[in-house]
Amino acid sequence: MFFGGGFDGFPGGFPGGAGRGSQKVDNTSLYKVLGLESNASDSEIKKAYKKLAIKHHPDKGGDEATFKEITRAYEILSDENKRKLYDEGGEEAVESGGGGGDAHDIFSAFFGGGGRRQRGPQKGEDLVHPIQVDLENLYNGKTVKLALTRDIICTACNGSGSKNPNANTTCQSCDGHGVKLVVRQIAPGMIQQMQARCPDCEGSGTSIKPKDKCTECSGKKTTKEKKVLEVQIDKGMKHNQKITFAGEADQKPGMLPGDVVFVVQQKEHPKFIRKGDDLLMQQRIKLVEALCGCHFVVEHLDKRKLIVKTKEGELIRPGDVKTIEDEGMPMHKNPFVKGKLYVKFEIEFPENGSIAPEDVKALIGALPPAQGVPPHNEAEEVVMHDADIQNLGKGTGHGRSGAYDEDDDEDMRGGQRVQCAHQ
Ligand SMILES: [Zn+2]
Numbered sequence: 239m240f241f242g243g244g245f246d247g248f249p250g251g252f253p254g255g256a257g258r259g260s261q262k263v264d265n266t267s268l269y270k271v272l273g274l275e276s277n278a279s280d281s282e283i284k285k286a287y288k289k290l291a292i293k294h295h296p297d298k299g300g301d302e303a304t305f306k307e308i309t310r311a312y313e314i315l316s317d318e319n320k321r322k323l324y325d326e327g328g329e330e331a332v333e334s335g336g337g338g339g340d341a342h343d344i345f346s347a348f349f350g351g352g353g354r355r356q357r358g359p360q361k362g363e364d365l366v367h368p369i370q371v372d373l374e375n376l377y378n379g380k381t382v383k384l385a386l387t388r389d390i391i392c393t394a395c396n397g398s399g400s401k402n403p404n405a406n407t408t409c410q411s412c413d414g415h416g417v418k419l420v421v422r423q424i425a426p427g428m429i430q431q432m433q434a435r436c437p438d439c440e441g442s443g444t445s446i447k448p449k450d451k452c453t454e455c456s457g458k459k460t461t462k463e464k465k466v467l468e469v470q471i472d473k474g475m476k477h478n479q480k481i482t483f484a485g486e487a488d489q490k491p492g493m494l495p496g497d498v499v500f501v502v503q504q505k506e507h508p509k510f511i512r513k514g515d516d517l518l519m520q521q522r523i524k525l526v527e528a529l530c531g532c533h534f535v536v537e538h539l540d541k542r543k544l545i546v547k548t549k550e551g552e553l554i555r556p557g558d559v560k561t562i563e564d565e566g567m568p569m570h571k572n573p574f575v576k577g578k579l580y581v582k583f584e585i586e587f588p589e590n591g592s593i594a595p596e597d598v599k600a601l602i603g604a605l606p607p608a609q610g611v612p613p614h615n616e617a618e619e620v621v622m623h624d625a626d627i628q629n630l631g632k633g634t635g636h637g638r639s640g641a642y643d644e645d646d647d648e649d650m651r652g653g654q655r656v657q658c659a660h661q
């Protein structure tokens with residue numbers, strides 16, 4: 239029996255149906271939604287749905303929520319298994335026996351409308367797998383072979399799990415529903431009953447006697463298969479872009495297999511940073527190159543060597559950014575169109591004291607004149623130290639170690655001063 243009685247030893251129960259007894263289960267609402275009695279025939283259910291669905295369809299100005307309610311009622315009551323579950327255990331029983339479909343899909347399936355997915359077997363879970371890809375491979379494109387092990391329907395028993403096609407495979411424990419009513423005592427005198435997956439058949443509703451089990455799959459209905467997928471990394475694919483192999487995930491009897499979905503994970507590159515279809519690189523040049531012209535070679539992601547030169551008389555200032563057209567990433571699906579390559583310059587200055595005094599003179603002669611120092615009568619001459627901008631605001635003494643050992647003495651004096659003030 240699906241809903242067992244015999245809880246007489248437990249008084250009380252939960253208000254709202256969580257308590258004892260099957261009489262509290264609501265198994266009439268869905269019929270009422272369609273304006274029917276619980277003993278309505280299949281054709282009455284169909285007729286009622288047809289009338290109401292047309293009337294309440296959102297495209298005809300109906301209310302979406304009402305339309306969904308009607309469709310949900312129809313979805314359950316028009317399905318022999320679901321209706322049986324509902325009649326015995328209410329909506330809760332239907333839910334634990336497998337989720338609901340999309341209202342619009344069900345409507346389309348009923349009226350034969352095109353466009354949307356026809357109602358059919360449920361689709362299994364997608365297998366989502368990240369795939370690490372070098373920037374080089376996203377630039378040039380590449381085919382990667384990946385082996386995957388998946389469940390396929392056993393060919394020996396066609397997914398029945400039984401070698402004897404006439405064997406009774408209905409799970410005796412749950413009567414083929416895949417779900418069972420479980421009673422739990424949650425407090426003395428209080429019990430809760432809930433739907434749970436049948437532990438004997440693991441929710442499949444079928445169980446096969448040992449003597450009938452398929453020898454190929456040992457009654458599991460599926461066997462393992464190793465398959466190699468060729469994953470095509472297209473030029474210009476982006477981080478998190480998905481590559482889908484429809485229906486290549488695990489197969490399960492009575493279900494459409496899910497998809498295998500690879501998600502591109504772009505690896506970091508030591509030289510180039512990608513932003514959309516553009517690339518950015520840093521180029522360190524010497525001061526002499528910044529002033530007198532620079533000339534360097536960039537090896538690109540396809541190993542081509544680009545010769546980059548400044549124009550005659552062009553100076554590069556610290557932090558300057560330049561772009562090179564058509565040397566960014568190829569555009570996905572249109573790889574002849576490319577983004578830009580941005581080059582950000584860093585300038586390396588000579589070491590202190592590395593310019594000889596006579597060269598300094600030559601430089602002074604070559605460069606625009608320095609700022610003149612205005613007349614100063616009452617000015618003081620000061621000394622500059624090397625510093626870290628992080629220490630800005632930290633005030634006197636702190637952050638300067640070694641050279642100023644009186645720091646401690648100062649603190650002590652400060653302490654004494656405070657003592658004096660107290661006395
Ligand atoms: Zn088999």
Ligand SMILES: [Zn+2]
Pocket residue numbers: 409410411412413414415416417436437438439440441442443444
């Ligand atoms: Zn079972």
